[in-house]
Amino acid sequence: MPLIEDLEPRARDGRAPDVFSHGDWVPMRCYGDAEEVDFVIVGTGAGGGTLAGKLAEAGFSVVAMDAGPFWRPLEDFASDERHQDKLYWLEDRLSEGDDPIALGSNNSGCAVGGSTVHYQMVALRFRPEWFRSRSLLGYGHDWPVDWRRMWQCYDEVEEALKIAGPVRYPWGPKRGRYPYREHELNASAHVLARACEAMGVDWAACPNATVSAPHGKSPPCVYRGFCKIGCATNAKQSTLNTFVPRALAAGAEIRDLATVTRIETGRDGRAAGVLYHRDGEWRRQKARNVVVAGYSIETPRLLLNSASPAHPGGLANSSGLVGKNLMVHANHAVWGRFEEEIRWYKGPPSLAVCEHWNYADDHKDFFGGYAFMSQGPLPADFATTVADAEGIFGMELRQRMADYNHMAGLKIVGETMPQERNRVELADETDPLGVPRARVTYSMCDNDRALSDHSVRFMREAMAGAGGQQLFTSEGTAHLMGGCRMGFTPEDSVVDGDGRSWDVPNLWVCDGSLFPTGGGVNPSMTIMALAVHIADRIKTLAARGEV
Amino acid sequence: MTDRFDPPYPGYDILAKWDSVSFDDTTRRVYADRLKDVPERAFFSETEWRTLNAVCDRLIPQPDRPDPIPIAPWIDRALAENRTNGTRYTTMPQMREAWRTGLAAIEAEAQERHETAFSDLTAERQDALLRDVSNGDAEGPHWNGMPPHRFFRSVMLNEVVRIYYAHPAALSEIGFGGPAAPRGYVRLGADRMDPWEAPSDRRRR
Numbered sequence: 001m002p003l004i005e006d007l008e009p010r011a012r013d014g015r016a017p018d019v020f021s022h023g024d025w026v027p028m029r030c031y032g033d034a035e036e037v038d039f040v041i042v043g044t045g046a047g048g049g050t051l052a053g054k055l056a057e058a059g060f061s062v063v064a065m066d067a068g069p070f071w072r073p074l075e076d077f078a079s080d081e082r083h084q085d086k087l088y089w090l091e092d093r094l095s096e097g098d099d100p101i102a103l104g105s106n107n108s109g110c111a112v113g114g115s116t117v118h119y120q121m122v123a124l125r126f127r128p129e130w131f132r133s134r135s136l137l138g139y140g141h142d143w144p145v146d147w148r149r150m151w152q153c154y155d156e157v158e159e160a161l162k163i164a165g166p167v168r169y170p171w172g173p174k175r176g177r178y179p180y181r182e183h184e185l186n187a188s189a190h191v192l193a194r195a196c197e198a199m200g201v202d203w204a205a206c207p208n209a210t211v212s213a214p215h216g217k218s219p220p221c222v223y224r225g226f227c228k229i230g231c232a233t234n235a236k237q238s239t240l241n242t243f244v245p246r247a248l249a250a251g252a253e254i255r256d257l258a259t260v261t262r263i264e265t266g267r268d269g270r271a272a273g274v275l276y277h278r279d280g281e282w283r284r285q286k287a288r289n290v291v292v293a294g295y296s297i298e299t300p301r302l303l304l305n306s307a308s309p310a311h312p313g314g315l316a317n318s319s320g321l322v323g324k325n326l327m328v329h330a331n332h333a334v335w336g337r338f339e340e341e342i343r344w345y346k347g348p349p350s351l352a353v354c355e356h357w358n359y360a361d362d363h364k365d366f367f368g369g370y371a372f373m374s375q376g377p378l379p380a381d382f383a384t385t386v387a388d389a390e391g392i393f394g395m396e397l398r399q400r401m402a403d404y405n406h407m408a409g410l411k412i413v414g415e416t417m418p419q420e421r422n423r424v425e426l427a428d429e430t431d432p433l434g435v436p437r438a439r440v441t442y443s444m445c446d447n448d449r450a451l452s453d454h455s456v457r458f459m460r461e462a463m464a465g466a467g468g469q470q471l472f473t474s475e476g477t478a479h480l481m482g483g484c485r486m487g488f489t490p491e492d493s494v495v496d497g498d499g500r501s502w503d504v505p506n507l508w509v510c511d512g513s514l515f516p517t518g519g520g521v522n523p524s525m526t527i528m529a530l531a532v533h534i535a536d537r538i539k540t541l542a543a544r545g546e547v
Numbered sequence: 548m549t550d551r552f553d554p555p556y557p558g559y560d561i562l563a564k565w566d567s568v569s570f571d572d573t574t575r576r577v578y579a580d581r582l583k584d585v586p587e588r589a590f591f592s593e594t595e596w597r598t599l600n601a602v603c604d605r606l607i608p609q610p611d612r613p614d615p616i617p618i619a620p621w622i623d624r625a626l627a628e629n630r631t632n633g634t635r636y637t638t639m640p641q642m643r644e645a646w647r648t649g650l651a652a653i654e655a656e657a658q659e660r661h662e663t664a665f666s667d668l669t670a671e672r673q674d675a676l677l678r679d680v681s682n683g684d685a686e687g688p689h690w691n692g693m694p695p696h697r698f699f700r701s702v703m704l705n706e707v708v709r710i711y712y713a714h715p716a717a718l719s720e721i722g723f724g725g726p727a728a729p730r731g732y733v734r735l736g737a738d739r740m741d742p743w744e745a746p747s748d749r750r751r752r
Contacts, residue, residue, distance in 0.1 A: 003628060076573065077573065079727055079728050080574060080713065080726070081712075082710070083577045088632075090631055091631070092631050092633065092635045092641070093635065095634050095635065096637040100637070101634075103633045104633025108633060184735055187736055187737035187738075190737065222727075222730065222732070223731045223732045224727040224732070232573070232729070340738045341740070341751075342737060343744070345723055347732070347735055379712040379717070383708045384704075384709060387700070387704050387705070391682065393607075394605055394607070394608055395550050395552060395608050397708070398552055398607065399552065399553065402552075402554070404721040404723065405722045405723075405748065406748070
C-alpha cells in the first residue's frame with residue numbers, strides 16, 4: 001500500500017479525477033489563494049462533501065480541502081484488506097482514559113469522501129424523540145433542530161443516495177418508501193431474522209447505501225462484500241461518488257492532500273481564511289466563510305490549534321466546550337457457529353437490522369437505545385476479533401478460523417451518554433507538520449455498561465434461539481460523535497442550530513461533532529441530513545444578507 | 548491443542564480464479580507484489596529477527612505448509628517504512644519502540660525463566676511464555692513500563708494475524724470467496740454457492 005507522503009495531489013490545473021473512470025478527468029473550476037471565496041470547507045466526508053455539493057449548486061463559490069487523496073475506486077481499490085488500509089487516518093493520535101478507544105481503521109477516514117468511503121452503508125434515521133431526549137426521555141441534551149425538519153432532510157439524502165430499503169419499515173413514524181427496493185437477504189441476514197423471531201421482536205431488511213438498481217453511473221451492487229474497505233464498483237454511495245461530483249459539476253474546487261492546520265482570524269475577530277499545507281508548500285486561502293468538517297477529532301483539534309490573542313482558548317471556544325462530550329457507539333457483538341455454511345462474505349455486511357431496543361422504553365435498566373445488525377466481517381477483521389475476544393493464538397486460532405464460513409453474528413450500535421470528561425485536547429507532542437497531535441480521552445459510564453450488558457444478554461439468547469453454537473462475545477466501539485455540540489445558547493454549546501459559531505459569525509461546523517447526543521444508529525445519514533439542513537439555512541440567511 | 552490443522556477446503560485455491568472476472572487488474576497487482584516481492588530484513592537486528600520469527604511460528608504455526616506464509620518480513624517492512632495504525636495508547640511507546648521493547652522483553656523473559664534464547668525453547672515453553680504475556684502475567688523492568696498484554700494483543704498478535712489472513716493461501720484454507728471484483732456473487736443463501744466459490748465444507752460431505 002502506498003505511503004500518503006509519496007502521493008501527489010490529483011485535483012489541480014483545472015481538472016479532478018473522474019471517479020467513474022479508469023484514469024479520466026472531469027473539468028474543475030480553480031480559484032487563486034488570494035481570491036476570497038464564499039466558503040472554504042475543511043473536509044469532504046459526510047458533512048463537508050454534502051455541504052460542498054449543496055452550496056456550489058446554490059451558486060456560492062466553494063473550495064473544499066481534504067487531507068486525504070482523491071481515489072478513483074475502479075482503479076485504486078483492491079479486493080485486499082491490507083492494501084485498503086490506505087483509506088484510514090493513520091497519523092498517530094494519543095488515546096487514553098478508562099476505556100481508551102481505537103481510532104484509525106475503527107472510525108477515521110482520510111480521503112476525499114472521508115469516512116463514507118469505508119462506512120458500512122447502514123442508512124438509518126434517528127428516532128424522532130432523540131432530538132428532544134432531555135425533555136422527552138430524561139437524558140442527554142435536546143437538539144436545536146426539530147425532528148420534522150430533520151425528516152425532510154433525511155428524505156433528500158435518501159433520495160440523493162438512492163437508499164435501498166424495505167417497503168415497510170417497522171419502527172418510527174410513517175414514512176414514504178425507500179427510493180430503491182431492498183437487497184436480497186444473505187444467509188447472515190436470515191440468522192438475524194430467525195434470532196428476532198425467536199425473541200418475538202420485529203426485524204427488517206436493513207436500509208443500505210449501495211444501490212439495488214443503476215443510479216447514474218453507479219451499477220447495481222454485485223454483492224462483492226468488500227464494501228467496508230472501499231467499493232471497487234461504485235455501487236456503494238459515498239460522498240466521493242455522489243455529492244463531490246455534484247460539487248465539481250456545479251463549480252466547486254476540491255483540493256486533495258491539502259491539510260488545513262489553522263483558521264486565521266482578522267482584527268475584527270472574524271475568520272479570514274485558512275493556512276494549509278499541500279504538495280510541500282504552506283499556503284493561505286482567503287474566504288468569506290470557513291466551514292470545519294473534519295469529524296469529531298480533527299474539527300476540535302483544528303479549532304483548538306487556531307487559538308489567537310483574541311481567542312486564547314481556541315477558536316469558537318468561549319463556552320469551553322470545544323472537544324468536550326465526545327461520544328462513540330458501543331459495538332458489542334455476539335458470534336456463533338452454525339451447522340450450515342453461512343458464507344457471510346457475500347453481500348453488504350449488514351443486510352438485516354433490529355431496532356426494537358431503540359423504540360421500546362419499558363423493561364430497560366438504562367437510558368438510550370441500541371440497534372443490532374447482521375454481520376459479514378472479512379477474514380483478517382474477524383480473525384483479529386476472535387484472537388482479541390477469546391485471547392487465543394496458535395493452531396487453536398487457525399482452527400477456529402476454519403469455521404469462518406459457518407459463522408454469523410449480531411453487533412450493536414449502542415448509544416453512549418455525552419460526558420464532558422470524554423474529550424479531545426492538544427497533546428504536547430507534534431505531528432510531522434508541527435501541529436500538536438490530538439489526545440483523545442474516553443471512559444464509559446455506568447449507563448453505557450448497563451446498555452452493553454443488556455444487549456449482550458439479549459443477543460446471546462437470540463443467537464441461541466436461531467441455532468447458534470459455541471457463542472462468544474466481543475466488545476468494542478464504533479463511530480465518533482460530538483466534540484463541538486450544537487445547542488440553544490452560547491453557554492451550552494459551540495454552535496447554534498445552523499452550525500454557526502456563537503463567537504465567530506462566519507465560522508461554521510458541519511460534521512458529526514455537532515451531535516448533542518449519539519442515538520442508537522449509525523451516524524452518517526444524520527450527518528448528511530444536518531449538512532442539507534445547514535446548506536438550506538445558509539441559503540436563507542444569505543438571501544437576507546445575514547451571511 | 549496439537550499443531551495439526553484439519554483443512555475444511557483441501558485443494559481450493561483462490562488463485563485459480565486469477566484469469567477470471569473475480570480478479571481485476573488492481574487486485575492482481577497487489578497480490579503479485581505480496582507473492583513475489585517478499586522484503587528483506589531492513590529494520591530489526593539479527594537477534595530481534597530470530598526472536599520475531601520464533602514468535603510468529605507460535606502465533607501462527609504452519610507445520611502443514613512446505614512453504615510457510617511469510618509474516619516477519621512484512622512486519623519488518625512496515626516498521627522500516629515507519630507505518631503506524633492511527634492509535635497510540637498513551638501507555639504505549641511509538642510503534643517502532645513498542646516492537647523493539649516487546650521483542651527484547653520476550654527474549655529477557657526466556658532468559659530469566661529458562662536461561663535459553665526464546666527461539667531455542669520447546670514449543671510448549673514458548674507457548675506458555677506467550678500466554679503469560681497475553682494475559683498480562685509477565686512483568687519486569689525489561690518491559691520499560693509498557694503493558695505486556697496491550698503489546699501482545701493490540702500490536703503484535705493483531706499485526707501477525709492481519710498479515711497471515713492477507714495471504715491467498717490463508718484465505719483459501721478457510722474457504723473465503725477471495726477477490727470478487729468485478730464479478731461478485733449471485734447465490735447468497737445458506738449452503739448455496741456459486742461455481743467460483745469453494746465447494747462445500749469437507750467436514751459436512
